[in-house]
Amino acid sequence: MKPDSRLLAGLALIVGLLFLSPVLYSVFMSFQTVDGYYTGNFEFTLENYELAIGQYNFARYLLNSIVVSGSVTVIALTVSTMAAFAFARFRFPGGNLLFAAVVATLMIPSHISLIPNYLTLARVGLLDTYAGLILPAISNGFAAFFLRQYIRGIPVALDEAAYMDGATPLKVLWRVIVPIARPAIFSMGLFIFITEWNNYIWPLVAVGDEDLYTLQIGLARLYRVNPSEDVVNWPLVMAASTITILPVLLGFIFVERHLVRGITMGAVK
Amino acid sequence: MLSRLTPYFLVLPLISFIAVFTYIPIASSLNLSFREWDFLSPTMPLVGVENYRLLFSSHEFWNSLKVTAIFALVSVPIRLGLALLVASYLVREVLPSRILRGALFLPSVTSTVSIAVVFSWLFATDYGMINAFLQTLGLGKVPWLQDPQLALGVLIIVNTWKQLGYDIVIYIAGLQAIPQELYDAAAVDGGRKGRVFRRVTVPLVMPTTYFLLVVSVIEAFQVFTVVDIMTKGGPAGATDMLVNMLYRIGFTLFDIGQGSALAVVLFALLTALALFKARVLGRRVHYEA
Numbered sequence: 151m152k153p154d155s156r157l158l159a160g161l162a163l164i165v166g167l168l169f170l171s172p173v174l175y176s177v178f179m180s181f182q183t184v185d186g187y188y189t190g191n192f193e194f195t196l197e198n199y200e201l202a203i204g205q206y207n208f209a210r211y212l213l214n215s216i217v218v219s220g221s222v223t224v225i226a227l228t229v230s231t232m233a234a235f236a237f238a239r240f241r242f243p244g245g246n247l248l249f250a251a252v253v254a255t256l257m258i259p260s261h262i263s264l265i266p267n268y269l270t271l272a273r274v275g276l277l278d279t280y281a282g283l284i285l286p287a288i289s290n291g292f293a294a295f296f297l298r299q300y301i302r303g304i305p306v307a308l309d310e311a312a313y314m315d316g317a318t319p320l321k322v323l324w325r326v327i328v329p330i331a332r333p334a335i336f337s338m339g340l341f342i343f344i345t346e347w348n349n350y351i352w353p354l355v356a357v358g359d360e361d362l363y364t365l366q367i368g369l370a371r372l373y374r375v376n377p378s379e380d381v382v383n384w385p386l387v388m389a390a391s392t393i394t395i396l397p398v399l400l401g402f403i404f405v406e407r408h409l410v411r412g413i414t415m416g417a418v419k
Numbered sequence: 420m421l422s423r424l425t426p427y428f429l430v431l432p433l434i435s436f437i438a439v440f441t442y443i444p445i446a447s448s449l450n451l452s453f454r455e456w457d458f459l460s461p462t463m464p465l466v467g468v469e470n471y472r473l474l475f476s477s478h479e480f481w482n483s484l485k486v487t488a489i490f491a492l493v494s495v496p497i498r499l500g501l502a503l504l505v506a507s508y509l510v511r512e513v514l515p516s517r518i519l520r521g522a523l524f525l526p527s528v529t530s531t532v533s534i535a536v537v538f539s540w541l542f543a544t545d546y547g548m549i550n551a552f553l554q555t556l557g558l559g560k561v562p563w564l565q566d567p568q569l570a571l572g573v574l575i576i577v578n579t580w581k582q583l584g585y586d587i588v589i590y591i592a593g594l595q596a597i598p599q600e601l602y603d604a605a606a607v608d609g610g611r612k613g614r615v616f617r618r619v620t621v622p623l624v625m626p627t628t629y630f631l632l633v634v635s636v637i638e639a640f641q642v643f644t645v646v647d648i649m650t651k652g653g654p655a656g657a658t659d660m661l662v663n664m665l666y667r668i669g670f671t672l673f674d675i676g677q678g679s680a681l682a683v684v685l686f687a688l689l690t691a692l693a694l695f696k697a698r699v700l701g702r703r704v705h706y707e708a
Contacts, residue, residue: 162515166522176537229432236429255441257693259641261662262686263444265669265678289440319425348530350644366532373536384540391533406521414592
């Protein structure tokens with residue numbers, strides 16, 4: 151590497167860290183004692199994390215977030231891959247109409263369904279359950295649309311060879327299409343997981359039971375219970391905030407490229 | 420024949436989810452918007468267009484519409500302008516631009532609640548970092564989130580900070596699709612940098628701009644989380660967005676009819692916008708291969 155490109159890389163890193171400094175500082179603050187924070191002396195402590203996990207139940211919220219985001223990702227990828235395969239490989243009466251209905255969900259604001267979905271889940275007794283948090287989030291056509299574009303790029307000859315060997319459509323999907331489309335499916339999975347992880351308004355509406363709070367709701371409540379801003383226990387709030395962003399933050403470095411591909415391929419197509 | 424049913428079997432699960440949680444709710448919102456209901460009473464009588472009449476005659480609605488429109492009209496051009504400028508510098512696949520891209524992109528995948536909490540601290544009147552900085556310069560404390568004039572500006576800053584990296588990533592993909600020959604030709608003609616940017620880059624990246632324009636305006640009209648955490652729509656309604664109003668009417672006042680009417684209006688507004696994109700702008704954009 152040339153020296154001046156190393157210099158540029160260093161400069162880029164500094165500018166990047168400066169841009170991210172509010173978040174980085176909040177992580178730093180989470181390791182500070184409250185007294186230290188208000189007096190301006192740094193004292194390292196883990197007590198904010200102990201407090202957040204012990205007294206404020208953030209271990210439970212973390213588990214809930216993992217269960218909900220994980221389930222949404224697995225179910226959404228399964229139903230979307232199946233549908234994408236059908237839309238990419240079969241011509242069937244009503245197929246175009248159904249595909250249009252799937253794509254249109256990208257343009258439909260989710261808030262139109264906020265009240266009705268609440269009523270639907272209340273009617274079947276699924277408010278305050280994991281299922282109530284998970285099911286409405288599957289109703290999104292983005293992954294199916296994106297994967298259909300990808301599958302259309304896979305040579306049909308591969309399918310035909312497998313059919314010749316007597317494979318069923320499901321076998322072709324599972325043995326031929328899925329292995330080739332794995333990078334695209336992986337990108338989509340990340341995208342779905344992160345979107346669901348950060349989801350706020352739906353869990354806010356669908357859950358009242360504290361044991362089912364996701365991290366987003368838990369953090370919002372913890373911040374809210376502080377009576378006014380001058381007596382906020384900021385280091386505690388920042389510890390909770392760090393727990394909330396940590397999984398995405400840690401994973402980000404490894405998966406950024408996949409994530410960017412997921413986002414741009416959907417957009418530029 | 421079983422094989423003729425195969426595609427239907429494959430699409431059935433996704434279509435069922437979409438039907439139950441997206442399409443039927445649109446119809447049921449429409450239905451509920453003509454009724455009066457509070458979640459509890461055994462009947463929900465039809466009241467005609469009463470909910471819409473009340474909505475359109477309330478100061479609250481026009482205020483929210485105005486605030487949301489200002490938020491969208493100010494933040495979207497700032498975001499897109501800034502993003503295109505930055506993207507044009509970071510378009511090459513070299514280490515420095517990859518590092519900076521990564522840093523700028525990170526907030527767009529980070530929890531909005533966390534970001535809103537962090538920026539609430541940053542802009543806090545007492546003990547906030549920005550006011551602390553102003554005080555070291557000998558300036559007074561600014562009540563960022565308590566001042567009706569400033570609060571909306573702060574929300575626009577936070578939203579721009581969070582979404583900028585997304586816009587940049589999309590723009591970079593768009594810029595990389597522009598054939599290098601066009602830049603070479605411009606260079607041969609002796610075009611200066613600013614001129615090439617205006618005459619070559621901006622027009623050729625137009626399809627991406629239209630895409631981002633529509634996506635970000637739609638998203639701006641649905642902003643909720645950052646407002647709910649940082650200002651709850653206050654002070655005095657100065658940051659009360661349409662979705663915050665929808666949440667308040669539906670889930671704290673339990674006025675289902677009125678809330679549904681607002682949801683339908685929001686839906687109609689955004690659908691009109693999406694159609695405008697498809698019909699009018701779609702025809703003017705033909706740079707794609």
